[in-house]
Amino acid sequence: MYKLLLCWRYLRTRYIALVSIISVMLGVATMIVVNSVMEGFSGEMQNRIHNSTSDIVIDALDFAGMPDAEYQFEQIRKAAGEDIEAMSPVVLTIGMLNLSPGGRSISMPVRVIGIDEATQGLVSDFNKYLQHPENRKKMSFALREDKYDTRDHQADGDAPDRSIMAEAGWKRRRMIAESLAREQKNRWENPAGAEIRRQSYVEGAEGGAAAPRGAAEGDPEGNVPPPVENVPTGDIFQQNPALAAAAAPAFDMAKDQHTGIVLGMLLASRRFLLDSDEPNGGCEDRFYVLPGEDVKLTFPTAGTPPKVASDTFTVVDFFESKMSESDSSFVFVPIRELQRLRGMSASAADAGMINQILIKLKPGVDGDRVRDKLKAIYPETMYSVQTWRDQRSPLLAAVQLETTILNVLLFFIIAVAGFGILAIFYMIVVEKTRDIGILKSLGASRGGVMGIFLAYGLSLGLVGSGAGLVIGLLFVQYINQIADFLSWVRGMPVFDPTIYYFNKIPTSLVPQTVISIVVGAVAIAVLASILPARRAARLHPVEALRYE
Amino acid sequence: MSDDRERIPHPTTSIDPHRHSMPRVPGSPLFSGPHFQVPKTERAEKAISTSVTIIPMINASPTESPLPAENQIDHLRTIDLYKSYRKGSVEVPVLRGVEVNIRPGEFLAIEGQSGSGKSTLLHLMGTLDGPDKGEIHFHGRRIDNLPARNRDTLRNKRIGMIFQFYHLLPELSMLENVLSPLMIADGVWSYLKNRRKYRETAKSLLNLMGLSHRLKHKPRELSGGEMQRAAIARALIARPELLLADEPTGNLDQATGREILKILRTLNEEQNITIVMVTHDQSLAAQADRIVRLKGGVIEG
Ligand SMILES: Nc1ncnc2c1ncn2[C@@H]1O[C@H](COP(=O)(O)OP(=O)(O)O)[C@@H](O)[C@H]1O
Numbered sequence: 001m002y003k004l005l006l007c008w009r010y011l012r013t014r015y016i017a018l019v020s021i022i023s024v025m026l027g028v029a030t031m032i033v034v035n036s037v038m039e040g041f042s043g044e045m046q047n048r049i050h051n052s053t054s055d056i057v058i059d060a061l062d063f064a065g066m067p068d069a070e071y072q073f074e075q076i077r078k079a080a081g082e083d084i085e086a087m088s089p090v091v092l093t094i095g096m097l098n099l100s101p102g103g104r105s106i107s108m109p110v111r112v113i114g115i116d117e118a119t120q121g122l123v124s125d126f127n128k129y130l131q132h133p134e135n136r137k138k139m140s141f142a143l144r145e146d147k148y149d150t151r152d153h154q155a156d157g158d159a160p161d162r163s164i165m166a167e168a169g170w171k172r173r174r175m176i177a178e179s180l181a182r183e184q185k186n187r188w189e190n191p192a193g194a195e196i197r198r199q200s201y202v203e204g205a206e207g208g209a210a211a212p213r214g215a216a217e218g219d220p221e222g223n224v225p226p227p228v229e230n231v232p233t234g235d236i237f238q239q240n241p242a243l244a245a246a247a248a249p250a251f252d253m254a255k256d257q258h259t260g261i262v263l264g265m266l267l268a269s270r271r272f273l274l275d276s277d278e279p280n281g282g283c284e285d286r287f288y289v290l291p292g293e294d295v296k297l298t299f300p301t302a303g304t305p306p307k308v309a310s311d312t313f314t315v316v317d318f319f320e321s322k323m324s325e326s327d328s329s330f331v332f333v334p335i336r337e338l339q340r341l342r343g344m345s346a347s348a349a350d351a352g353m354i355n356q357i358l359i360k361l362k363p364g365v366d367g368d369r370v371r372d373k374l375k376a377i378y379p380e381t382m383y384s385v386q387t388w389r390d391q392r393s394p395l396l397a398a399v400q401l402e403t404t405i406l407n408v409l410l411f412f413i414i415a416v417a418g419f420g421i422l423a424i425f426y427m428i429v430v431e432k433t434r435d436i437g438i439l440k441s442l443g444a445s446r447g448g449v450m451g452i453f454l455a456y457g458l459s460l461g462l463v464g465s466g467a468g469l470v471i472g473l474l475f476v477q478y479i480n481q482i483a484d485f486l487s488w489v490r491g492m493p494v495f496d497p498t499i500y501y502f503n504k505i506p507t508s509l510v511p512q513t514v515i516s517i518v519v520g521a522v523a524i525a526v527l528a529s530i531l532p533a534r535r536a537a538r539l540h541p542v543e544a545l546r547y548e
Numbered sequence: 549m550s551d552d553r554e555r556i557p558h559p560t561t562s563i564d565p566h567r568h569s570m571p572r573v574p575g576s577p578l579f580s581g582p583h584f585q586v587p588k589t590e591r592a593e594k595a596i597s598t599s600v601t602i603i604p605m606i607n608a609s610p611t612e613s614p615l616p617a618e619n620q621i622d623h624l625r626t627i628d629l630y631k632s633y634r635k636g637s638v639e640v641p642v643l644r645g646v647e648v649n650i651r652p653g654e655f656l657a658i659e660g661q662s663g664s665g666k667s668t669l670l671h672l673m674g675t676l677d678g679p680d681k682g683e684i685h686f687h688g689r690r691i692d693n694l695p696a697r698n699r700d701t702l703r704n705k706r707i708g709m710i711f712q713f714y715h716l717l718p719e720l721s722m723l724e725n726v727l728s729p730l731m732i733a734d735g736v737w738s739y740l741k742n743r744r745k746y747r748e749t750a751k752s753l754l755n756l757m758g759l760s761h762r763l764k765h766k767p768r769e770l771s772g773g774e775m776q777r778a779a780i781a782r783a784l785i786a787r788p789e790l791l792l793a794d795e796p797t798g799n800l801d802q803a804t805g806r807e808i809l810k811i812l813r814t815l816n817e818e819q820n821i822t823i824v825m826v827t828h829d830q831s832l833a834a835q836a837d838r839i840v841r842l843k844g845g846v847i848e849g
């Protein structure tokens with residue numbers, strides 16, 4: 001009983017104990033916050049990785065691919081049919097994408113992915129990442145009239161401004177066709193004048209108007225956006241009536257589209273941070289190209305040696321998986337068209353070569369088991385069979401390592417708090433030497449005296465980690481508000497959405513982690529009090545009583 | 549707990565309030581008896597009854613109950629005690645064969661100069677320290693070699709100690725200080741269960757010491773005499789049969805010192821508590837039943 005009473009009195013009268021409570025508290029709070037943010041990030045990342053690819057991917061190591069998708073599907077079904085929900089063929093190659101925003105030509109290396117629009121959505125979350133609501137329901141490479149999302153449908157809070165998307169679709173295409181027609185007319189009538197005008201625009205663009213189109217339109221300052229009729233589209237064929245006529249005699253831009261293409265969001269736009277005080281998270285997405293416009297794609301054919309194939313495509317949608325790696329390099333085109341252009345099918349009746357098979361498993365099926373089954377029919381010398389985890393294992397392992405290292409470092413914070421407790425307790429024991437002697441003269445046992453200080457350490461640990469737990473949980477709960485506040489105080493963003501491509505800081509609390517942090521902190525506090533407590537217990541009562 | 553109670557015999561002449569009516573049988577069984585198995589709750593009730601009876605007794609005129617000394621085993625006895633302290637490599641002998649017998653109910657004064665080893669001897673008697681050589685017997689039972697646990701219990705229940713510097717716990721109020729031996733004796737639950745009775749006992753003891761208005765005060769808010777009276781109350785709360793007082797008046801002015809001594813005398817006479825008081829003050833020592841001198845590490849006369 002006296003242990004509790006004295007422990008309580010010491011706790012209340014020794015303000016120095018507050019120091020150790022605070023250090024335990026800060027350690028626990030930091031560990032909870034950091035762990036939940038790391039967990040949030042890696043969980044979000046895994047989700048995105050998993051959703052942007054299928055459960056299992058079979059890759060042909062030969063660049064030329066494997067023949068006959070239907071035959072392959074049959075083989076796979078024979079091997080593991082009961083586990084498989086859907087399959088989809090993919091043709092993969094590298095290529096060069098050419099855009100012409102503001103009359104300037106931009107070329108970017110891309111990964112060209114030929115997909116089967118009917119089954120792609122069944123094996124992955126491909127459809128979910130598209131920007132037209134109808135495409136999300138049923139993907140199509142046909143251009144939509146309008147009604148593209150003007151707000152990121154995946155964002156659940158503030159979202160960057162994308163009001164420019166209201167213009168996308170056939171609407172946009174007709175407007176461009178109209179302005180082209182006008183310009184061509186102009187050129188016929190006054191070729192020199194048109195050339196001069198075009199020239200001056202290009203120079204102006206060099207002087208800073210090279211900003212993507214989205215910005216130009218909303219720019220309140222003097223940089224007068226070039227009038228729409230001055231904006232030539234990227235297609236050089238269409239600027240030259242003779243060539244255009246030769247390529248597609250009956251092609252009317254206002255009514256016809258080229259083969260559809262879906263661009264990765266980051267190929268088509270850049271995110272700019274304006275001012276964190278503004279709505280929409282202070283961000284704006286500026287587009288180089290909008291659905292309805294044409295782009296050019298160049299890629300190698302499948303022959304040996306490869307030749308260069310090139311064609312014009314009409315942008316029909318954007319793909320935004322929020323994995324910047326994918327969003328900045330993927331373009332999707334219809335698989336049959338890609339096979340044809342690359343010469344991968346001998347005739348229209350031929351099924352054609354494919355590079356990849358995406359497999360979606362039934363819910364609850366163990367991917368590793370199916371992978372091992374499939375490895376039996378797809379020998380490792382020619383094929384790679386991987387689960388989505390295998391595909392990204394280096395990245396996932398890196399994140400795991402990062403979390404572990406951070407935890408070790410943070411644990412040192414609590415260990416430092418533990419040493420603080422140790423030092424403070426030693427001080428208190430020295431200060432209380434006489435009282436310890438008194439207690440012993442009254443019949444307190446060694447264990448009892450030790451108990452006072454262990455209980456003291458335990459209560460410091462409990463109070464400290466309890467307070468840390470509350471603070472940590474509150475911090476995690478309001479982390480985005482806190483980030484906003486810090487941004488406001490510092491005048492610059494703490495969490496820059498243009499870097500992370502998250503609009504909010506993702507967090508995820510794992511109860512086991514939180515519990516082990518709290519238990520660990522309490523254990524450290526108790527451990528740190530063992531040495532001083534033992535010293536107190538071993539004090540010789542007579543020496544202690546003589547102590548003045 | 550019960551095992552050491554059996555090891556250290558409770559005398560038949562304990563502080564039972566009804567002891568005067570009980571026949572004192574010389575050579576009565578020392579290692580057993582109804583007292584040893586008394587449950588805690590019953591002890592607490594006895595504590596109350598004691599405190600109630602103390603009040604009239606202290607003010608009443610001393611009633612003698614002379615006991616035939618030769619029929620009794622010594623309450624406390626030291627046999628050839630040696631104790632020395634090390635100062636670096638030099639060994640400083642303090643006690644060199646101390647022999648004292650203290651009879652039950654006796655008020656013994658041990659007189660000696662400062663530094664003669666009085667405190668050392670008292671600490672040995674209270675089992676706070678062990679002798680280098682020699683034995684200490686409590687009711688005929690050797691106690692200096694008991695296991696630590698039993699010595700702790702002995703100090704807690706059978707021996708009360710009073711010091712020159714009071715040695716109250718500064719964080720606790722007067723009442724809590726007085727209660728501290730009971731808190732040490734009991735676990736949390738049994739203490740909480742008996743808390744009310746214990747507090748009543750402590751209050752009446754403090755009342756008896758004239759400190760009823762000081763229950764909630766911390767030691768530093770009190771005068772030396774008040775602190776010493778609180779320390780006496782603390783020494784009495786567990787109803788010990790032996791009181792060891794180390795210069796209890798050493799830090800007090802004469803009038804207050806006399807007051808403290810009067811309390812000790814009354815306790816000795818009315819409660820029949822055996823008291824050993826060490827002092828360097830001859831006039832103080834003169835008030836005891838018997839005086840021995842500690843000089844040169846041995847007891848003279
Ligand atoms: N822990 C110790 N170490 C060394 N010498 C000590 C120690 N305690 C007491 N002494 C010495 O023992 C002697 C007796 O001390 P003490 O018993 O306190 O005497 P008294 O109480 O009679 O004044 C003194 O000379 C003192 O210096």
Ligand SMILES: [Mg+2]
Nearest residue numbers: 666667668794
């Ligand atoms: Mg002394």
